[in-house]
Amino acid sequence: MAAFVAGGAVTGTVGWSGHPLAFAFGIALPALWAFAPSRTVAALVALAHFLGASRGLPEGASNFFGAQLAIGLGLWVAASLMFVAVHAALWTPRGGWHRPLCFAIVAVLMSVPPFGIVGWAHPITAAGILFPGWAWFGLAVTFVLLLAMTTRAWPVAAGIATLAFALSASSWTPPRAPDGWNGIDTAFRFERAGQQADFAQQLATIRMVKTAAGEGARVAVLPESAMGFWTATTERLWSDELAGVDIAVIGAGALVDPDGYDNVMVGLEQFQEKWEPVFRPELRRNHRSGQGARILYRERMPVPVSMWQPWSTGGAHAHFFANPVYEFAGLTVAPLICYEQLIVWPVIQSMVFSPDVLVATGNAWWTGGTNIVAIQRASAEAWASLFGIPLVMAFNEPGGRND
Template identity: 50%
Template sequence: MRHDWVWPTQLIIASVGVGTVAWSGKVLLLPLALGFPVLWALSTSRFAATLVSAAYFLSVSRGLPQGAATFYAADIWPGLLLWLAASASFVAVHALLWTNEAGPRPGRYVLVAVLMAVPPFGITGWAHPLTAAGVLFPGWGWWGLAVTTAGLAGLVSRLWPAVAIGLTGFWLWSAAFWTDPKLPEAWRGVDLELSASLGRDTSMARHRDLIATVTERASGGSRTVVLPESALGFFTPTVERLWIRALSGHDVTVLAGAAVVGAAGYDNVVVAISAGGGRILYRERMPVPGSMWQPWEPLFGGKAGAKAHVFANPVVAVGSGRVMVLICYEQLLVWPALQSMLGDPDVIVAVGNGWWTKGTSIVAIQRASTAAWAKLFSKPLVFSFNT
């Protein structure tokens, strides 16, 4: 009888530890997330597997209640409710596909991995163990992803100790020779510390300050300068003309976050502006569910908030190159990165406006996840965040 609760309790505690450490924002710790499938497989009942899955996901997303409270300027209770709601699909998929039969378990877990990587379940598919492929097998590309998937299957089989030892060997070898993703030549990402005012302060003074920052970077030899999500506020013809005039005489292209408002909602975008003109470069594929993307609102007479262009514009053109753009929340998911990699981009651009995450590890996790994908496919990477 004692074993009936002691063993599941130990698995739950271990799951909390795995989620907390693996997703602490340190890219080299991501392979520890591969411990979660082992704990899931060692569960002795579906109820235990449910609790182990919940413990992992809730520990990974531990910064959400505090971040949501900051974003909405409210107490922590709405954040706690959002935290629990976000875990629902992850926990449900892992609970329903759990089995105590060793034979079908590897196939079941591969199915779990696929379901949590693509919509609709992949919309909240954070903390996916596949993200660790970039640390285990840097430069291996699709082969590295395939080997990691095979490793996940092995970790839920009877051979899991041998598989775990093998993957640990790759982890240690990679860590010993690890280097961060390269910055592409003549590109520069600008990190800002403008807190909640970025995107809300649309004064001429703010635009002049941003323009001054861009021209300063351009004078240092950068030809493409990246500004964070929401940097320009609403992208209007007036804003576009202001920046085009300001960049006259400068051989620089600015990629900057902005919003474009329409009749049915708005698009969270990255625009490209130079002395020759401006255009919408990228429309966000997956805005934050709940706070930005609200597809249920039209049913009650409201607007759907930010539009989700789920499988659109995976790779966009900047000059003669191909660019993969990830805005904020997309950096936590699997399918936006892999869909873009099918187009073999030359550069990865990751932007965010993480002022509301202060005191949490959310931005660090976004950076670590994106760096892992960049290393897996050997792609140069540009970051630009506001905090």
């Protein structure tokens, strides 16, 4: 029993350590679950894996809510319950085809709503590490390997996964941004949950955008919340400040309505004539003030509890399967905001539309000294690597720059 639970802790803790190559350890989870001697042990394996992978949550939640660590610990355990319940309910002592079928159901359930809403630490994330550039075929092969790990053929599956990992690791190169695209990291501090970038922060960010333009960037990607509450006044500020600057901007903010708000990506395209042949001006659609700004994306899955609160009004809206891609600066963009980088269906849905670039942003002011952002970055790198597309990331976190 102890060996199985310890194995689950290793797959979660090491696999989700914040380095993309480490995701390969997740391949062992199905075997530990399938060959557990009892349903209770299988549940403990899943619990150890989940808690190990999400070990930054207690500190992060405590920072976010300004509460004692006990609150964060409670949320940490509560978040694991659905993951553990699915694995426990579908565990079977029967061999043959029963185990791979049950794990296939587990894998699918933990990939899509409602269970997939807390489907962190999904072993399918390893696909981008084992088979970079293989796209859908690589995803399918990884899924088959996961199922094979629940059968007597697990040594063969483990050997194939190990060989694939060795070949990938020997030449691993993180995905790069498209030419002219620049992700801008910041390090602004927020004092409380729900706070958005204030006027001074936005002016500082605008200066960074202008600096990037001066260094040759054609598209700047900004972190989540960089534009604060998105209003006609905010739009006019950004439009006026960037008037005549040869750069397009993908920013982010909160669009408030009577029932809550949308966490959005906003696009500003203000080019001089020399950029028009490159960036397809026919894609421009005005929003609100007519200054060239438009809402590009509304977040599909905000962070549950802290942002998405379906039991009350005032929280962030979840759009689940809406707007999986958008067009910007002549490219089809797959967007992922913060929490969406940790779960499966948003990125899989976006990849159905063959995007040209993956854009991942976040506001990590609350993560403190945890590895949450490192895991988000690693996950985005793994998915972009699997589908062989460029990646642009922008985070507000300690260690960024505010110049």
